[in-house]
Amino acid sequence: MKEEDLVYGFGEAVRGINKRGFSYESFCLDDDMHTEQKHSLYGAHNFFMVSGEESFGVFVDYPGRVRFDVGETVSSKFMIIVEEFCFDLYIIEAPTMKEINREFRKLIGRSYIPPKWAFGYQQSRWSYKSEEEVREVATHFREKHIPIDAIYLDIDYMDHFKDFTVSNTNFPNLQQLIEELKQQRINLVPIIDAGVKMEEGYSVYEEGIRNGYFCTDENGEPFVAGVWPGKVHFPDVLNPDARTWFGSQYKSLYDMGIEGFWNDMNEPAMFYSLDGIAQLIESIENVKGKNLDMDTFFQMKDKFANMMNNLTDYQSFYHNVNGVRIRHDKVHNLYGFNMTRAAKEVFDNNYPEKRILLFSRASYIGMHRYAGIWTGDNRSWWSQLLLNIQMMPALNMCGFLYSGADIGGFGDNTTEELIIRWMQFGIFTPLMRNHSAAGTRRQEPYAWEKIDVIRKIIGIRYGLIPYLYSEYMKAVLNNEMLFYPLAFEYPDDSRARGVENQLMVGESIMIAPMYIQNARGRYVYLPEDMLLVRLKSVKEREYSMYKKGDHYIDVPLDEVVLFVRKNHIFFLGNEAESVPELDSENLEIIAWADEDISYQRYDDDGETKKYRASEHYSTIWVEWENNQYDIKVQKDNNTIFKHYDGQNIFHPF
């Protein structure tokens, strides 16, 4: 690598937008400490792009372990280590980063499209443990007028963590609850785990055993791992019959009215294997009464720490792929991929006209066709907010457009300031979900003193949906990115190439999120003239025109800021409390223009699938006429003057 080369990609990975200076290892891993030295997270995204004198993209299609040493060992050397020879290598050449990415995306297929309600605010917690608790959460939101579209069920809704069961004790009338919530325009989204509990009489377990649908150990017996339910088997989702069988299980919940699912623990996560735990207990027994030297002590300690997600365990079970027995570790990164595909294929076959929300924790390149992802068990740390910001364009490069992090942070206690700043960024991510771990401080919007600030921020999200949805859909249909680095838009601007804390969002805006504790302002680099929009709420807005260059801007805790590119059209919708309440026609058009400009807008019903229909497209025009700006909207060659409103249209200096 030359000193000036930049490297982008690797999807779900730690560190900055420019990936130089570290090694990334593709091996889906359940690890909730996303600190700087972690080489693997939940997803395995073997794609990168180099921007330099020569620019190109590389996709290493191999489902086992791949290591990318991007100048970690020797700062000028990029090394790729693939464990076996049986991989496909794609090298994509095109003149710009955007074009390289478009070519790659064409290759790997169109990104998943969720229902439009999935662009609303979503509230989760491990766990809302009963129907009463779920109702209480819904009531808080609706009574306090905090917008929301979905509430999540984490593992405790199940009967003893058995997939596709519902606890009789805590959720005796789930179907009724679903209906009740739907009347409040709130969707209930349950979790589905990978491991199937071993329990006589549990139909999923028994069917799996009867048909040989589980992964097997060396002796051909179903492999036993320890996860939430205790001992489980893993459905062999790489086997097409088993995959269809597992996917069809989702129907029982769908039939109750569930329209969204999140697939978890599908790296697959393993707390221990039967062999592993037995060996560990034995080795500890052996030291009993002996003088414990430090080597032995640390060996024991390490063994315990390494029980979880152990490579030896991943090497000790097998898949049956069309009659061929394949050791798991060689196809490890395809497990979550195929678990999610299982659901998606069954949905597509059974409900071909219905969009269903689906996202996964583990993933591999290509899974973006079936579902979105969330970025797993992050922490309530400021550095994880920055990671969220820097990860979004990398995920988009790999086709994962429907994605987002646990806002506020999953593990550890969050603070009011952190959740406010995280929300201010989260309003731009397609998946906007507040989620937190058991044992941590409550972090729902109504848990805070500054509930008004948070309510307004979520309100701004709903105002953004018309723009976000339009840009999301265009990105999906045209193989573009929703989030992209400044360098992709301004490749010849050497300063833009170094910007790691601002992002382009769609074609019209740039964001400069706040991610530092106690900061009340920040530096922003503008690669061109832009209009700064300050929002205290959708309706409370201020504008100022900024010239290309460096600026320091104040960003109080109660303001969302964004920048509209000069001669680009941005627009906001109304203050709705749920997606169905959005008025998608009456928009406020915001622009700073010194010429006639236009924007092609996409919109649809958010439920059905005729994405390519021309009726979904309209064109917004801002035109200079009689010394004033005029706004018009064209659809199907008809011009409709929605309203005359120059009040948010700014003239050149």
Next chain:
Amino acid sequence: MKEEDLVYGFGEAVRGINKRGFSYESFCLDDDMHTEQKHSLYGAHNFFMVSGEESFGVFVDYPGRVRFDVGETVSSKFMIIVEEFCFDLYIIEAPTMKEINREFRKLIGRSYIPPKWAFGYQQSRWSYKSEEEVREVATHFREKHIPIDAIYLDIDYMDHFKDFTVSNTNFPNLQQLIEELKQQRINLVPIIDAGVKMEEGYSVYEEGIRNGYFCTDENGEPFVAGVWPGKVHFPDVLNPDARTWFGSQYKSLYDMGIEGFWNDMNEPAMFYSLDGIAQLIESIENVKGKNLDMDTFFQMKDKFANMMNNLTDYQSFYHNVNGVRIRHDKVHNLYGFNMTRAAKEVFDNNYPEKRILLFSRASYIGMHRYAGIWTGDNRSWWSQLLLNIQMMPALNMCGFLYSGADIGGFGDNTTEELIIRWMQFGIFTPLMRNHSAAGTRRQEPYAWEKIDVIRKIIGIRYGLIPYLYSEYMKAVLNNEMLFYPLAFEYPDDSRARGVENQLMVGESIMIAPMYIQNARGRYVYLPEDMLLVRLKSVKEREYSMYKKGDHYIDVPLDEVVLFVRKNHIFFLGNEAESVPELDSENLEIIAWADEDISYQRYDDDGETKKYRASEHYSTIWVEWENNQYDIKVQKDNNTIFKHYDGQNIFHPF
């Protein structure tokens, strides 16, 4: 707290310079993951200052657990929770932060002064395991002309980790090695651990037992903990007799020629207690063969993780303080303090005219009188470099002037870029030591491709020593800070109050370190006009004058940058390879002035202790004469024209 109040202090603690938004718990802890959610690190520094409409400092003098909730629970509330009523509370009122700190520092006493060679570059590793390896390290430095003043011995120099012993196998002729290295102007600095190995025939153990000098358990028997040597007793350094006895052990190494020591594991760190490990093994035995549910599994896992530095263990041993039996946890934060005091008192009594290098891992307010501290087992993460930067002023506030972090990071593998950037900051910290853990990548300066860049950076450190030493000594003698936030110098500048990534260093310069991977430039806020000095080496310099305000500056990997305040004098020394080779007379004076200016310089022999002697002070004048600047130096009322040199003196615009 009001929205605009700032909170400073807490010494060794995570997060930014302004401590609002988190809770800090004073309880010395051996923890090598200095991530954002850690409430305690190795030091317990119960002092903070509030800057707002009312400004004041608070010192809570209590040696057990104290919690400071600085708006974590409720953002506008500061809560202090002390475990018992027996504490002293000091409230210090003065008009400015600097004055509040000066008053506090007067109260707690003068900071430790090391020998001058301890301002040289120091190289460490866990461990250089033999005389050959130490010689090899020294040879690398001297042959490659990389400046150095000290090499460290980590735990492996001892015979089975027994304090004050030396391995016969690996260091058969330690005294000869010490002498050899001294001829190369390199000091050898051994580690001393808190725990004394239980071993018949080992004199320290036997003397301690004979005299009842160890901490005792509930039954009055010496308390047993597991640390590096296996089973150990902790010297009861709170007992004055035991303290003198333990301190006197250092003499055996001093008599061999050792002039520096670092005290480690003195929180005191405990891998386990005898009771703890026995209970753990038993509980694991009990689950053998049983169906392991997840609760039990995670309980086991947590028990293992919590074996180390467990509160129950800290509650189960006792000190004998002048005949009074005190449970350890109530005086926990005084352990490292008194272990270090043990050495210092014996040194002062036996070698009253000799400065000896001494620093510790654990500490409490007041220990700064005896020794410096290093900031413990950090990681090779960019975020830890930023933490190092932000921690320095907080340590200074608490009197710990001789301090620094493990440059390059202790745990995990560092990279060339990280160590270069860390070095570029580390050249300003009084303790400048590169240290790394067993099993990590080698990180000595000669381990890297860009050895020339690193050599020059260390060279710049030596050029800085005349200024740093002068400022260090003045800070010690006048109860000032060496590192301080911009807000302390420019209290009415609201922008300066928000700066978290620039520091004032002494009276004449400001630094703006690079701490972001792949960045080749950064924003800088100048609270007044300043002269930017770019150094590729001590001799390769460039200057540019910058106006007060915001600037973006390029900072290539091979440049150190610093800012000289307008109308202040800064100076550089020569390119020495060790402190004794520094020419402390011939300095290059650097300034940007539009008036006559002067600087009071401190210098001494770096070995003896008559700090207050007037001969140590001189005054440097830069005066406008005949349209040119003239430099003169005055000492004891005699004017000495050292040289006429206007070449680094800049005129106003």
